[in-house]
Amino acid sequence: MTARRGVDGRLTSFGRDGLVFDVVDQGPLDGEIVVLLHGFPQTASSWDLLAPRLHASGYRTLAPDQRGYSPRARPRGRFSYRMSQLTKDVVALIEAAEPPGRKVHVVGHDWGAAVAWTLAASRPDVVATLTALSVPHPAAFMRALFTSRQFLMSWYMFAFQLPWIPELLIRRFDPSAAPRVMERMAAGQTAANLSRDMESLVASGALTPALNWYRAMPFSTPSQLTKVTVPTLFINSDSDPALGRTGGEHTRGFVTGPYTCHTLTGIGHWIPEQAAPEVAELLHIHLSSRLLGPEGRP
Secondary structure, eight states, X not given: OOEEEOTTSOEEEEEETTEEEEEEEESOTTSOEEEEEOOTTOXXXXXXXXXXXXXXXXXXXXXXXXXXXXXXXXXSSGGGGSHHHHHHHHHHHHHHHSOTTOOEEEEEETHHHHHHHHHHHHOTTTEXXXXXXXXXXXXXXXXXXXXSTHHHHTHHHHHTTSSSHHHHHHHHOOGGGOHHHHHHHHBTBOHHHHHHHHHHHHHTTOHHHHHHHXXXXXXXXXXXXXXXXXXXXXXXXXXOSSOOHHHHHHHGGGBOSOEEEEEETTOOSOXXXXXXXXXXXXXXHHHHTTOOOTTSOO
């Protein structure tokens, strides 16, 4: 594992198994670390509104561009994007930032939340607290998938399993020709912002690697279904077109540690951007109640 730092001591990148991941390191260098994990189709920039609020509270944030999104971390084939690899990437980041044994707070949105859930379940030795935005515990999501309308809401996950066709359609899609569709997909974001994210995904060369996160789902491991023991905050919203309430209702049964659930009213899927002040306040309560000692433990 390799790590690169700037002259100010900030972590700028870290490596694992020959891959190099870009990371945004901000906030007080001596503050407790909060790892921020983005989702599809965004990058670390999705935390730009929330991170400064955490810095103001004394926290240091590490926001990586995850596997497939970092230009130097794009292995070929969907098998390379299975969850076991995604979580090991985050462990490599944690080890690059702090000595072994130091715990960090982990916050994830969308796919980043799925990684955060799995990391907290499989490696509680490195996670002080978990905060998941939008996406419920993977086992709760699976239960909802077959017991509610979540199956219909998740149609795109199955469509993305097809080879090359999703790439073709996304590259050819003209947002100006279907503003209503774009507004619906944005679920609270403006059509312009969603178009920005999708255009960036295509232009950066990350489109197929990002879709491979979905295509690797058949290679899920039992660790994704393990119960979480660390203190957990789950924040969802009542206007998310991709995620129904059933998964959130089942999540409590998969957390054995202290657990808090908060549903944001009138907010869509893009919680870090739509509700940064509300999320920051909830995080302040959640994280400050689990202050870490000098050894990085509560």
